[in-house]
Amino acid sequence: IGINPTNNVVDVTNYVLHSLGQPMHAFDAAAITGNEVVVKTLPAGTKFVTLDEKERKLFAEDLMICNQNEGMCIAGVFGGMKSGVTEKTTTVFLESAYFSPDSIRKTAQNHQLKTDASFRYERGTDPNMPFFALQYATQLIQEIAGGEVVGEIFDIYPKPIDDFKIEVTYHRINQLIGKELSNKEIEDILLGLEIKLENKTSEGFTAIVPPYRVDVQREADIVEEVLRVYGYNNVELQPTLSSSFLSEFPKKDNDSLQLEVSRILSGTGFNEIVTNSLTKHQYAAASESIDSANDVHILNYLSEELDVMRQTLMFSGLEVIDRNVKRRQNSLKLYEFGTTYHKKGEKYKEFSRLAIYLTGENASESWLDQSRPVRFHDLSQMVYQLLNKFGMNRLEIADVQSDLWSYGIEISHNKKTVVTLGKVNPKLAALCEVKQEVFYADFDWQMLRENYPLIVDFQPLSKFPEVKRDLSLVIDKSVNFEDIRKLSDRNASKLLTRMRVFDVYEGDKIGENEKAYAVSFFLQDQEKTLTDKVIDKTMQRLMTVFEKDLGATIRK
Template sequence: MKISYNWLKQFIDTTKTPQELSTILTDIGLEVESLEKVQTIPGGLEGLVIGYVKECAQHPNADRLRITKVDVGGAEELQVVCGAPNVAAGQKVVVATVGTTVYPLSGEPFKINKSKIRGEVSEGMICAEDEIGLGKSHEGILILQPDATVGTPAKDYFNIKDDYLFEIGLTPNRADAASHLGVARDLAAYLRIPVVMPDVSAFAIGNHNLTIPVVVENEQACPRYSAVTISGVTVKESPGWLKEKLNIIGVRPINNVVDVTNYVLHELGQPLHAFDADAINGHKVVVKNCTEGTPFTTLDGVERKLSSSDLMICDAEKPLCIAGVFGGIGSGINDNTKNVFLESAWFNAVSIRKTSKRHGLKTDASFRFERGTDPDITITALKRSALLIREVAGGEISSEISDFYPQKAEPFNVTVTYANINRLIGKEIPHNEVRDILTALHIKIAAETAEGLQLKVPPYKVDVTREVDIIEEILRIYGYNNIEIPQQVKASLIPSAKPDKELVQNKIADILTANGFYELLTNSLTKSAYYKGAPDTVQLLNPLSSDLDTMRQTLLYSGLEVIAYNQNRKSSDLKLYEFGKTYRKTDDWFAENNWLGIWLSGNAHTERWNVKSKPADFYHLKAVADEVIDRLNITGYTVEETGLPDLQYGLTYRKGEKILADFGSVNKQLLKTFDISQDVFYASFDWDLVLKLIRKNKTTFAEIPKYPSVRRDLSMLIHKDVRFNQLRLIAQRTERHLLKSVDVFDVYEGDKLPEGKKSYALSFILQDEEKTLTDKQIDAIMQKLILNLEKEAGAEIRKN
């Protein structure tokens, strides 16, 4: 939220600098994210001066150019070549001297240099108003009044003042501070000074009578609706002061009537809407809900289908505006508008929030209505707007204020005790200081006892409804920095369950990061289209958008979105991992599970002068997956082909009946869906199962063996369907104590072998930790291995 320093000072009389106010605002809970010096006009007219055209003659080499002599208050006159048709001797003009940067309304800023134009020297530029940001006209140069003083900086002549812009990170609970008035209230409470409200005492009804009755059918969604009419207005460009106010805070000026409603919104925090009164059919306004599916075209030209839950502002025939959210294309203010119907309402926050999300419309008005506005400021805002419209657009106020307000919003009754104030704040604050703070915050003290206070909180403080909320209000105005840090802090230590989930996760993250992987943090919300109506999908009742309407069931798709995003930006060599949650419906509730996802795509490593790049493949991913398993010290798992439908091939590591991990190559059709043009390899670890398995791990330590290990190799013919894991398990069952490892170091399949056979070469590492193995022991073990491999795997041992 952007707040102007100069605008704030219209509400409070303070000599505090912007930097000082920035510190105060942050201390009282309105964090200032940035403070920037700005000008009401880009560039602030720096380097521009008032000049006097002493001579004006035809350019000898160009029919449309003039050579002028201009006095800018310096020792010498400047020669300026000018192409404006209205330049003449005797004029007071705005001159951009050499070295000045000019900021035109359209196009990029440019610097004025001394140059030659068609052979004649030009030492500056005589400016049109659009060339320096003072207006839109480019018909000729800007001609000033004769009494303008030569040499005066244009900044001073046009009274261009510097301003400071606070960028405040407004938290959702601080709807009361979503305006200059709201911020000023907090500053005034801290500084113990009054707030000066805009004067609306001049509000008076003119001679013209234009009364438009209002009927509110849905009182729950619209507890208060106020309106007034202004007749005989002239819609045109806003005056400079109004445009400058809006430009400073980043609001684009539109026309004088609409600009006034935007001005009051940011000034008082009350959204308003102006209708063309002549476009209201039946001379009647009805606040109601329309039939489900009613078509309605909004100001952005988009036709939307209304929900029966959408609150609408209608005339006797049709809807005019989505209440509190967005106007309709047929009833807004335009250049031909003569009569205005002005609305100032208090809408139900929940109703507006649902409608805004349903249609994907976020406006300054809906932002405030969704969080809660002040029901007691609608009339003040209406009078303020009507007076400003009368000032900038002419016309007269032509009706009494229509105010539908059947049930007045009462203050929140809250009881607070001094004991709880001191206990929660951690410091004893004097009772008179507490009372002063509450009074400064416009919280009325209804009754007081020795123990505490009975308070009435104004309705605009929508988040202050409990005792703890009152204590928070007291603390932020008293000052967080005024609470001393105690010399002694007492806390009870609670032993954490083993294993430490964060510690285990960090260890694996360190391994993956060391291998060149980058960690992801993706959204748990995703598209329902990914799951094609699966019955166990968890869908949101009020989604933010159609792309974020479902809780994800797998990490895979989130990672593929990241890969597609990076690939489209020429970053195709990707190593990624994420620890995240997935969600499913169960028979009786919902399931939330933890997973580790790993993605590998592109080249395994970048190309260097001495190393060629090599595409990542399944075995690169398997090596990473095995390293994770080894680091977790998980053993006794089985390996089989993956059954995961999103993988076209791969492996599954299974521990008992449960799947520990799936990994492999992502299905080509799925990659095409994400517009990914290269192979992607994905591994998915059931992290809940991992934590459960390692809880049973016991760490044991042993001395490094003193006695040497022995390697023996076997070459064999086996059926091509036999897997290495089968051979490894046979070997481990044959010799449980002395066999330390089994590896395959050669595989061959070709036409020189019998049909359906392949050649395997295995290495076996044998070691006795208590003595040196003898040849007799080694030969006995190898004979057992040969016998069991022949018997159980059908191996034919090749003997040289």
């Protein structure tokens, strides 16, 4: 059985253990002071030397087999050094018992001990086996070691463990198996497994399960026993599979959705990171946009740099960037799905976020193309690709109002901010020792998930051609493209399909506080071909609005 022999007495106990599944222990009777064996617990911290010659400190709940003065064995787990059987032993005391699986499991875990005895006790042994095992071991010792029985057997079993009683119906057995079995066939299988049947009727019976079958305590367990013996291969698959019960699956599978977004980001060269939710309070204190009063503090923190839960993913991402830059990995494209933690009054709240980071060069330099530093628009392109994936096309854009970014934009959907993106404030980046430019986008992942369209609407391609018209606008530097887009949508929404800025100019050919935008307008009618008259009327209306509301000069 693969166990090194110790001596003929100990080998007998190991043999009984493996043949019957009943752990036993043999004590040197000379070590039992006071001729008394007591099963009890000892005070926590009591020192005890086990058979491996290691001194262990006992826990208050450890069950011990003791003599009149001290412990001799950790019950059901490991024997003691002083009471073990040696070549000098002349008288042996055999112990065979049933112990609670919970108690043995906890003791074995406390001492990090996994023995053959604890392995079996943890999983449940037959409470009616100790007496038989003791008799069997006694007989073997008499035959092999020439032993002689000099004392009586003590069987202390004040509260016998009853058989398990389980109500079972034939209909339920057939329903779970998926095949009609005869009542006699079911009964024969159970009787062969030493499961008695009482109170039999045409509908069912009471199964009497012996206590050693600790794995059979429910009606479903009885069905499993029947099916195991009958044979899984003997249950034919029906031409049309069906089930009497189907679990309710969520309409939106968040894990699948996260995996899908991960594939998009990873497919465009991003690497996923997973960072610690614990951070240091100095980050929140350094930012005006983060309220330190909302920090969730750790009561027993291990380090002053891990004393609060993070309110933003930005700083944990910057720490990753710093670590990589210091190892000469300067160009990074990273993303992380994470959680932020906030204290709101007496309550605590968690928010799911998606963070994207860009820093360094946009691509590795090669003979085909030169590299360049990443720009804001490299990040915004990725952001809009994800927003398009979630069907968010009616968006509102505003300048960022947080000191986490030097500049950037907030994109809202239905008047709720869905993502903020821009260049990380260098002063805050310096807290993580990051000196190069970092562009960072912070998505409200919970909002993205909630707005993910369950049904995708399709519309046919227009049969009529699209028309493009270009305008050059000289405007004040305080006017941005979002102002132009909003005015255009209000005044030409029926025909205007999209807009694109293809040139921006600032220089000595226009005023000091002015800039020039070259914008393409794409017009299309879904029902007819646009005429020059309609196109010119639409563009004239737009030019008039730009001149009136934005103070723009149209360069013709």
